[in-house]
Every structure is written in C-alpha cells, then in structure tokens.
Amino acid sequence: xxxxxxxxxxxxxxxxxxxxxxxxxxxxxxxxxxxIEAPDGDxxxxxxxxxxxxxxxxxxxxxxxxxxxxxxxxxxxxEAARRLVATADVVVENFRPGVMRRFGLDYETLRPVxxxxxxxxxxxxxxxxxxxxxxxxxxxxxxxxxxxxxxMAYQGEARRPDYCGIYIADVLTGTYAFGAIVTAxxxxxxxxxxxxxxxxxxxxxxxxxxxxxQNAQFxxxxxxxxxxxxxxTRDGYINLSIASxxxxxxxxxxxxxxxxxxxxxxxxxxxxxxxxxxxxDELERWSTExxxxxxxxxxxRGGVPSSPYRTVKEAMADPQILHRRSFTEVQDAGxxxxxxxxxxxxxxxxxxxxPFVAALGEHTRELLAEVGYTTAEIAALNGR
Numbered sequence: 001x002x003x004x005x006x007x008x009x010x011x012x013x014x015x016x017x018x019x020x021x022x023x024x025x026x027x028x029x030x031x032x033x034x035x036i037e038a039p040d041g042d043x044x045x046x047x048x049x050x051x052x053x054x055x056x057x058x059x060x061x062x063x064x065x066x067x068x069x070x071x072x073x074x075x076x077x078x079e080a081a082r083r084l085v086a087t088a089d090v091v092v093e094n095f096r097p098g099v100m101r102r103f104g105l106d107y108e109t110l111r112p113v114x115x116x117x118x119x120x121x122x123x124x125x126x127x128x129x130x131x132x133x134x135x136x137x138x139x140x141x142x143x144x145x146x147x148x149x150x151x152m153a154y155q156g157e158a159r160r161p162d163y164c165g166i167y168i169a170d171v172l173t174g175t176y177a178f179g180a181i182v183t184a185x186x187x188x189x190x191x192x193x194x195x196x197x198x199x200x201x202x203x204x205x206x207x208x209x210x211x212x213x214q215n216a217q218f219x220x221x222x223x224x225x226x227x228x229x230x231x232x233t234r235d236g237y238i239n240l241s242i243a244s245x246x247x248x249x250x251x252x253x254x255x256x257x258x259x260x261x262x263x264x265x266x267x268x269x270x271x272x273x274x275x276x277x278x279x280x281d282e283l284e285r286w287s288t289e290x291x292x293x294x295x296x297x298x299x300x301r302g303g304v305p306s307s308p309y310r311t312v313k314e315a316m317a318d319p320q321i322l323h324r325r326s327f328t329e330v331q332d333a334g335x336x337x338x339x340x341x342x343x344x345x346x347x348x349x350x351x352x353x354x355p356f357v358a359a360l361g362e363h364t365r366e367l368l369a370e371v372g373y374t375t376a377e378i379a380a381l382n383g384r
Contacts, residue, residue: 003030004349008185010034010090011081012065013105015042017138017167018201019094019122020061021174026090026181027064028342028353034088034367035065036081038072041360051334054357060339063330064354068368069361072103076381083371085110085117090181094122097132107196117194118184122177126200136201138167145169145205150212154226173204227276230309232284233292240283241305248272254302255286325352332357 008031012023020035020042027033035042044058068084070077082105085091091110093100100106100121107119121127124136142148147168148161177199184195206213214220230237242248252260260266265275272279287295292308299306315321316338324345327338330353339353368378 001348001350003028003351004346005182005185006030008032008090009088010092011036011084011088013091013093013095013100014122015094016044017061017170018174018177019092020044021171022120022122022177022181023065023092024061024063024353025175025178025342026092029349029351031090033065034084034363035062035067035358036072036084037067037069037360039069039361041069045360049337054332054334056332056334056337056339059330059332059337059357063328063339063357065358066363066367067358067360068364070364070381072105074381078104080368080371080373080381081105082110082113084367086113087371088114088117089185090118090120092120092122092177092181096135097121097123097127111194115194116188116192118181118188118197119194120177120181120184120197120199122173122199122201124201126203127198131202138169138201139164141169141201141205145202146209146212147205150209154229156226168208169201169205172208173199173201176204176207227273231280231287231295231306233287233295234290236292237309238287238292238295238299239307239309240299243305245269247303247305250303251283251299254298254304255283257282257286328353328355330355330357333359 005026008026010023010026010031010033012019012033012035014020014023014035015037023033023035042058042062044061045055047055047057049056070081072078072081081103085105091105091107093105101109107117107121110117110119123132124141125131125134142164143161148164152159152161177197180197180199184197188194228241228243229239231240240251242251248266249261252258260279264271266272266279290298296306296308298304316327321327326341326343328341329336330339341352344351365375365378368381369375373381
C-alpha cells in the first residue's frame with residue numbers, strides 16, 4: 001500500500017524534536033519530506049546513542065526524509081530554498097519567530113511564490129504576543145504551562161520540582177502540528193488556497209491539564225490521596241486506575257471486599273474520592289500479601305485497570321507491541337536500530353517509518369538539479 005500522503009512534498013526547516021516529529025509523521029504517511037539543514041547539520045545528529053558517528057535519536061526523528069544542506073545565511077542558498085518552495089505543498093519550520101522573516105522565507109514572502117502553500121510555524125509561545133520571541137525548550141514549557149506543578153500536586157508532598165528528561169511538549173506539539181497540516185491540506189482541496197498555521201507549545205501543553213483548567217476557575221476542594229497511582233505489593237508496586245462504577249465494582253470483587261459496595265465511605269463516588277486513602281489502606285492489607293505478578297493476575301481476571309511499572313525496554317518486548325508491529329527496523333551509517341511507528345493503523349494506507357536515514361546533504365545535488373541548478377552552481381551555493 002502507498003501512504004495516504006503520497007505525492008505531497010514537504011520542505012522541513014525544523015530541528016531538534018517538535019518539528020522533526022511532525023514531519024516524520026508526514027513521511028510515515030507517504031509524503032516526500034526534504035529536510036533542509038545547515039552545513040553542520042541538525043544538532044540532534046550528535047546526540048547519543050551514537051554508532052560510527054550516527055545518532056539513533058536523530059534517526060528516529062528523521063527516518064525516511066531526504067537531506068539537503070543549505071547555509072541560509074547566504075542569499076544564493078535562500079534563493080535555492082525559494083525555488084524548492086515552488087515545488088512543495090507544505091513548509092514546516094520551528095525557528096524562533098522572526099528568523100524565517102529575516103531569511104526571506106516567511107509565509108508572507110513565500111505566498112506569492114506558491115499561493116496554495118500550507119505553511120506551519122512551530123514555536124514556544126506562538127508567532128505573536130508579548131512572549132513570542134522568548135527562547136523555549138520543552139522543559140521550560142512544562143514549567144510555564146503549569147503542567148509541572150499540576151503533576152506535583154498529586155504527589156502528596158512538598159518538594160523541589162522534578163527534573164525533566166522526557167520531552168512531552170515537543171512530541172505533543174509536533175503531533176498537533178501534524179493534525180493541523182493535514183486539516184489545512186483537506187481545506188485546500190475545497191478552496192485551492194494554502195494558509196499559515198501557528199502552533200504554540202505553551203497552548204499544546206495546556207491541553208493536557210483538562211481538569212486543572214476547570215478547577216482553576218472554581219472553588220474546588222483538593223482531593224485527599226490521589227485516586228490514580230501506585231498500590232504496594234509484596235515486592236513492589238502496581239498502578240491502579242479506577243475511573244468508573246463498573247471498575248470499582250470489579251476491584252471490590254477481585255480483592256475480596258464486596259462490603260465496599262455498601263460501605264458509606266465508598267459506595268458513592270464523591271464519598272469514595274474523599275475517603276480514597278482509607279480504601280487504599282484497606283486494599284494494601286490484601287495486596288502486600290501477594291507479589292506484583294500475583295496481584296496483576298487477579299486484576300486481569302477481574303477486569304480491573306492496572307499495570308506493573310515497567311521499563312521502556314520491558315514495554316518494547318510486550319507481546320502486544322510485537323503483535324501490533326509497532327516498530328520498524330531502520331538502517332543508518334551506524335547499522336540498524338528500531339524506530340517507533342505511528343500509533344495508528346490504516347486499512348487502506350501504509351503508516352510506518354521508512355527504513356532509512358539520510359546522511360547530511362545526501363540529496364542536495366539531486367534536488368537542486370531538479371530545480372535547474374548546474375553542478376558548478378550547487379558547489380557555489382553555500383559561499384564556496
């Protein structure tokens with residue numbers, strides 16, 4: 001099967017994570033994605049794990065894309081980029097607002113070149129407003145969006161904010177950008193016109209705090225012990241998530257506590273939430289007599305939403321993940337590695353990582369020759 005976006009060309013001016021995640025999703029669905037890099041390359045090319053100088057972190061974010069090296073500080077390189085824009089359907093960039101305008105590659109400048117261009121700009125705070133030009137990386141956005149303190153509020157103790165090693169804002173924002181681009185392409189079919197898409201990491205992160213946004217507007221009493229979290233076992237912990245009356249009934253039956261269903265402390269949701277700490281204390285008198293595996297087996301049989309706490313390596317080996325073919329084996333200069341596929345399958349279109357990573361500038365000659373450059377002109381483009 002072909003990808004649903006086969007036949008589309010995307011110019012990818014993005015670096016690090018949010019933008020490359022967005023454009024890799026486009027590539028996974030069949031688009032021809034041309035990554036335009038500075039002559040020294042996207043900084044992710046130097047991030048570990050490295051094998052023979054090739055980064056699998058870079059590879060996971062950029063599998064299936066072509067690579068062209070252009071030094072946009074040179075007017076001739078900018079002109080080459082403009083020529084490529086004339087052949088493209090989509091441009092994606094994640095520079096700080098104003099940078100692409102200084103290059104002469106912003107939407108307003110490119111629109112006359114390609115009126116049906118879909119142009120997506122990803123930034124920390126959006127393209128306009130008092131914070132627009134502030135520098136931003138995912139951990140900063142986690143803090144400024146309220147996400148970090150909202151998360152800490154469920155931990156039940158005053159402490160120093162957590163360190164960040166998982167870049168939620170990048171992946172989330174890149175995914176929203178992907179959805180917006182596909183939506184704009186759909187609209188273009190009806191109107192024949194392109195448009196500018198302005199995606200903000202700050203606003204993307206705010207969408208994760210659904211309850212907190214509402215609670216911030218009204219006087220809501222804070223809950224006692226959070227109702228989603230770890231339950232102790234004899235040899236560790238298991239995550240328990242009870243979100244409906246049915247799952248509460250299943251928990252009571254599976255753990256041998258049928259009396260909870262009529263206990264005035266737990267029978268109704270509001271009372272149960274207020275007394276959740278007491279319920280977990282009673283549950284742990286049972287669960288701490290069993291191993292994590294034994295508790296999980298009981299919960300699985302009883303239809304109780306739960307899971308042991310696993311490492312990523314353990315999750316990757318899950319038979320469900322293997323069954324879903326959630327990874328593609330990708331080849332780069334360092335050998336082979338696994339890259340995660342999109343988390344959706346389609347019955348009439350392919351949605352998977354392409355199994356290669358381009359070397360820096362690997363497709364420069366091919367793509368610039370396509371738009372009329374000679375070998376000598378290509379060699380001179382970057383000021384050499």
